[in-house]
Amino acid sequence: MSWFSKNYEKAALGGAVAVALGVSFLGLSKYRSVDETFASSLKGDGNKSTDVPDAGLIPKALQSKKLDHIWEQAKIGKRPVDLFTGIPLFIHRDSPDKAIDLLTAPPVHPPIPNTWWLENRLDPGFADSPNRDPDGDGFSNLDEFLAGSDPNDAKSIPPLVNKLMYVKDESLTWVIRPGFADGDKFPFTYEDSSLRKNKVTAGEAVAPGKLFFAKDPMPNRFKLLGHEVHKEVSKSTKVEMEVTIVSIEDQRPNKNHKVYKLPAPLQEERKNEYAQYDRTAVLTLEATGWNGKEFKVEENNKFALPPNAKEKNYLLKEVTPASIIVEFEESPGKTKTLTINKGSIPQINK
Numbered sequence: 001m002s003w004f005s006k007n008y009e010k011a012a013l014g015g016a017v018a019v020a021l022g023v024s025f026l027g028l029s030k031y032r033s034v035d036e037t038f039a040s041s042l043k044g045d046g047n048k049s050t051d052v053p054d055a056g057l058i059p060k061a062l063q064s065k066k067l068d069h070i071w072e073q074a075k076i077g078k079r080p081v082d083l084f085t086g087i088p089l090f091i092h093r094d095s096p097d098k099a100i101d102l103l104t105a106p107p108v109h110p111p112i113p114n115t116w117w118l119e120n121r122l123d124p125g126f127a128d129s130p131n132r133d134p135d136g137d138g139f140s141n142l143d144e145f146l147a148g149s150d151p152n153d154a155k156s157i158p159p160l161v162n163k164l165m166y167v168k169d170e171s172l173t174w175v176i177r178p179g180f181a182d183g184d185k186f187p188f189t190y191e192d193s194s195l196r197k198n199k200v201t202a203g204e205a206v207a208p209g210k211l212f213f214a215k216d217p218m219p220n221r222f223k224l225l226g227h228e229v230h231k232e233v234s235k236s237t238k239v240e241m242e243v244t245i246v247s248i249e250d251q252r253p254n255k256n257h258k259v260y261k262l263p264a265p266l267q268e269e270r271k272n273e274y275a276q277y278d279r280t281a282v283l284t285l286e287a288t289g290w291n292g293k294e295f296k297v298e299e300n301n302k303f304a305l306p307p308n309a310k311e312k313n314y315l316l317k318e319v320t321p322a323s324i325i326v327e328f329e330e331s332p333g334k335t336k337t338l339t340i341n342k343g344s345i346p347q348i349n350k
Contacts, residue, residue: 090102109129135153137155138163138289139151139287143162160287161326161338162345163285164284164345165285165286166323166340167282167283167294168282169280171321172279173276173277175190175191175192175274175276176190176274177265177266178266180264182202182205184208186224186264187204188200188206188213190217198213207224222249222251224247243263245262246261247260247261278298279320280299281298282294283296285307290306297316301316303315313329314328317337322342325338326338
């Protein structure tokens with residue numbers, strides 16, 4: 001019998017011990033390599049706290065959420081005070097060592113009260129503050145104050161008619177001269193300041209109720225209503241004589257069927273006494289981007305502001321070389337009339 005057979009149990013026990021020692025060594029060597037790679041070692045004396053920093057503030061924060069947080073405007077008496085700047089103070093240009101409280105001082109820019117500048121957060125400290133336009137809508141601070149609109153909102157504007165400027169008058173002067181009667185028919189001649197002329201000859205004399213002239217200028221604008229005979233004293237001879245008076249109706253829409261009464265025949269030397277006008281105003285709107293852009297409106301016609309708007313809410317009631325009169329509905333049932341002098345906009349007072 002061999003030695004191994006006799007000593008099997010001893011050999012097995014010895015092998016087991018050797019394997020156990022090998023595994024122990026391997027585990028110990030692996031532990032040290034992990035510790036070196038990941039620094040995963042338990043160090044220190046064990047006395048350091050592991051609590052979350054400021055954890056004690058959490059209950060206080062939760063408790064504060066239940067409190068009633070209300071911000072109240074700081075005041076001195078009944079006067080609100082800005083928490084950042086306190087009470088706005090200014091100095092007088094002639095006394096820079098003395099502070100001015102706008103609420104108690106006289107108006108810096110009459111008629112605008114000092115409170116208006118404070119309420120709208122605008123600086124009244126410039127000489128031209130009333131003429132400044134912080135929202136860029138074409139209306140100055142003074143315009144906005146007088147109209148009660150918001151000077152910081154370009155959509156809040158005074159009535160646009162307040163910025164309507166009358167630039168000039170472009171009127172056409174014209175005259176119609178009836179000729180000698182042919183029964184109840186009359187010939188006519190027309191001339192105007194643009195050197196245009198028209199004529200109805202004696203052979204084409206116009207009967208009552210008929211329109212004339214057939215072609216430009218002024219085609220079918222005038223209608224002969226009829227005639228009547230008056231007795232008048234001649235200015236030159238001082239003798240009473242019969243005068244034929246012709247009645248002509250203007251068919252142009254803005255003339256409202258105006259009737260002209262003219263002597264027949266109307267002599268050349270008297271034509272200026274019976275001159276008529278087609279008046280046209282050249283206008284601009286000095287706001288909302290229309291500054292300096294001219295547009296034309298004939299007398300007694302409606303127009304829109306701005307000029308490209310759909311609704312024509314303004315009536316150019318009268319045009320003269322010196323001024324125009326504009327009429328519009330200021331509020332339901334209330335009509336307002338403005339006179340605008342040449343070269344200016346309306347004078348608006350509060």
